[in-house]
Amino acid sequence: MNSVTVRALLVRGMLAGLAAGLLAFGLAYLIGEPGVNAGIAFEDSRSHEHGVEVVSRAMQSTAGLATAVLIFGTAVGGIATLAFCFALGRIGPFGARATAALVAAGAFVTVCLVPFLKYPANPPGASDPDTVGQRTILYFGMIALSVLVAIGLIIIGRRLAGRLGNGNAALATAIGCTAVIAAAMAFLPAVNETPKDFPATVLWQFRLASLGIQALLWAAFGVIFGFLAERVLQPHPTRSAQGATEVPGTA
Amino acid sequence: MAHSATAPSPLSTPVTAKLPNKLPIRAILPWAAFFGLLMLVLLYFVGAEQGATSLFSGSGVHEWVHDGRHLLGFPCH
């Protein structure tokens, strides 16, 4: 029965992630693509050698972008749902909706915001293509570290809560984790590769757009999945929740 | 982090009838192992394939998801 519940939640979590990805794609197309195009225009103005275009810009900015954001939404939706399954009833007296909102907010901070503070998103032309290997290791390393610290925060916070009370325990662990993250950021190598004449407005707006896209994706996931999870976990007596996978049209 | 993750929590939260039950760890783990890995593979193809490392030759995957890779914050060019 419980395994069935996990499966039902996982299906809904991935669908919620897909729906959130759809919204995020819309926002990415509207506010993100101008920055991508401006970055490519900057690149083209510096070098006049054009490689063979494997995928046209028209496809990259529409179907390609949609593929990436929808797969990303579905995948992080699945992972966040697994985190939700562990968190439910274990992080405090929260119901399904509140737990979903907390997991989504925590995931946004942990896998997006914290890594962003050290290694922010960059438009095309703002990085050295030859260092992509090193930058990838640093970026994923920063995410892994952030996730480990977040898990540590939850474990230590739960232990301290018994002794210090919930408020003090939350404060103490938050300060401790901020200190660990800040120390790690101070020691990890910086990546400062943006060409001197790269337009600052493009860089700033691209990064803001990137954060906005992630914020929308996680917020939408938290709301949609919370709604769906509540129906799985507290089935209405008059309505059979078995079998049918209900998806809301849009949020 | 020297603390053991498996120790039982000293904290017993007051359970009201409306709150959902905990899901047993044993029921979650098989799903977490399989789907967690599957989701990470998907994220790898969106975020890193044919960038830092390549499972497939060429640049078709990279070019197809290229704009999303930049806008979602992954390192690219």
Ligand SMILES: [Zn+2]
């Ligand atoms: Zn690129």
